Amino acid sequence: xxxxxxxxxxxxxxxxxxxxxxxxxxxxxxxxxxxxxxxxxxxxxxxxxxxxxxxxxxxxxxxxxxxxxxxxxxxxxxxxxxxxxxxxxxxxxxxxxxxxxxxxxxxxxxxxxxxxxxxxxxxxxxxxxxxxxxxxxxxxxxxxxxxxxxxxxxxxxxxxxxxxxxxxxxxxxxxxxxxxxxxxxxxxxxxxxxxxxxxxxxxxxxxxxxxxxxxxxxxxxxxxxxxxxxxxxxxxxxxxxxxxxxxxxxxxxxxxxxxxxxxxxxxxxxxxxxxxxxxxxxxxxxxxxxxxxxxxxxxxxxxxxxxxxxxxxxxxxxxxxxxxxxxxxxxxxxxxxxxxxxxxxxxxxxxxxxxxxxxxxxxxxxxxxxxxxxxxxxxxxxxxxxxxxxxxxxxxxxxxxxxxxxxxxxxxxxxxx
Numbered sequence: 001x002x003x004x005x006x007x008x009x010x011x012x013x014x015x016x017x018x019x020x021x022x023x024x025x026x027x028x029x030x031x032x033x034x035x036x037x038x039x040x041x042x043x044x045x046x047x048x049x050x051x052x053x054x055x056x057x058x059x060x061x062x063x064x065x066x067x068x069x070x071x072x073x074x075x076x077x078x079x080x081x082x083x084x085x086x087x088x089x090x091x092x093x094x095x096x097x098x099x100x101x102x103x104x105x106x107x108x109x110x111x112x113x114x115x116x117x118x119x120x121x122x123x124x125x126x127x128x129x130x131x132x133x134x135x136x137x138x139x140x141x142x143x144x145x146x147x148x149x150x151x152x153x154x155x156x157x158x159x160x161x162x163x164x165x166x167x168x169x170x171x172x173x174x175x176x177x178x179x180x181x182x183x184x185x186x187x188x189x190x191x192x193x194x195x196x197x198x199x200x201x202x203x204x205x206x207x208x209x210x211x212x213x214x215x216x217x218x219x220x221x222x223x224x225x226x227x228x229x230x231x232x233x234x235x236x237x238x239x240x241x242x243x244x245x246x247x248x249x250x251x252x253x254x255x256x257x258x259x260x261x262x263x264x265x266x267x268x269x270x271x272x273x274x275x276x277x278x279x280x281x282x283x284x285x286x287x288x289x290x291x292x293x294x295x296x297x298x299x300x301x302x303x304x305x306x307x308x309x310x311x312x313x314x315x316x317x318x319x320x321x322x323x324x325x326x327x328x329x330x331x332x333x334x335x336x337x338x339x340x341x342x343x344x345x346x347x348x349x350x351x352x353x354x355x356x357x358x359x360x361x362x363x364x365x366x367x368x369x370x371x372x373x374x375x376x377x378x379x380x381x382x383x384x385x386x387x388x389x390x391x392x393x394x395x396x397x398x399x400x401x402x403x404x405x406x407x408x409x410x411x412x413x414x415x416x417x
Contacts (some may be wrong), residue, residue, distance in 0.1 A: 016166045016256050017097035049080045070105035078117045085125045092125020108160050123148040227255045280315045291326045305344030312404045317382040318351045321404040324375045325353035354401040359394040
């Protein structure tokens with residue numbers, strides 16, 4: 001704390017003043033006896049000083065933390081020392097005790113006054129033989145006192161500055177320790193958070209991969225098996241027509257090969273076969289053509305706007321959406337016509353698949369009366385995962401329309417298909 005007295009060893013304040021005082025009392029007895037004078041007054045003053053130090057400082061440790069009490073203690077002690085010095089100059093050797101107490105118990109700025117008072121007493125003892133009755137004597141006395149006051153007060157100021165710097169260093173060390181402690185806590189919290197985030201990311205990655213595989217299995221194996229079963233059933237019904245039977249069997253075989261190929265590509269996270277060598281519009285026309293030949297339902301594929309490169313994942317999402325929509329038409333719609341429209345708009349690319357089938361009530365999908373199939377769920381996940389939108393429009397007897405829109409982000413330059 002600024003202005004606090006510096007700490008000293010208890011031996012310094014508890015032994016040195018009494019030792020000096022006792023030694024000077026012995027010297028006083030010897031000198032007074034040699035002078036043929038009584039030392040009683042001097043010894044009484046020494047006893048008074050000893051009692052004052054003992055009663056106010058040595059036996060009252062709690063009083064040392066009370067600056068007003070300590071200021072009075074040092075002031076009275078200086079007065080006693082001054083009387084002793086005036087009576088006998090050798091009591092100037094007792095002034096170190098005054099310095100000890102001034103530095104020990106007085107806070108700043110009282111310490112400066114205490115040190116100055118003790119220095120005046122010390123200078124008075126040193127100038128004891130100077131004749132104060134002459135101007136030269138007064139100047140000499142003033143010079144001797146100044147020679148004591150200025151260095152000691154300067155030292156007191158320097159000691160205060162040193163104390164402040166030490167306290168600042170201690171505070172800085174404490175602040176550094178506290179900062180290090182908080183940093184360690186923060187690092188520990190960050191490490192725990194990092195582990196938690198890594199675990200969450202791992203779980204999210206596993207979940208995403210499961211979702212991807214589920215979508216790919218649905219879009220390849222499930223749809224392929226459905227088509228194969230449909231063709232085999234048609235082949236059973238065409239036992240009397242060998243040409244028709246062979247045609248359905250060949251279609252089932254072709255679907256099996258395509259499904260196996262797509263399943264392998266899905267496991268390896270590769271692009272669907274139709275997109276491997278063609279742009280999205282051409283791939284949609286190829287998928288729609290094969291679907292139309294398989295199900296004997298005409299499909300009209302239209303592309304509007306200026307075709308431009310897209311992100312691969314956007315092309316895959318729109319192609320899978322078209323495949324799912326056509327698969328739903330084959331399973332549920334009982335349609336006679338299907339239209340597929342790919343529109344390149346300014347800020348997005350839209351895919352619309354419409355049929356003239358029986359339709360349904362879309363409100364029933366979210367009401368619990370009918371749960372949406374995984375195909376629609378997977379389709380929505382794909383599109384919304386690209387910040388796109390998926391809308392389903394239908395009503396009983398009026399057909400169904402599915403519209404998928406994704407942002408028209410351009411494919412990165414230099415992308416290789």
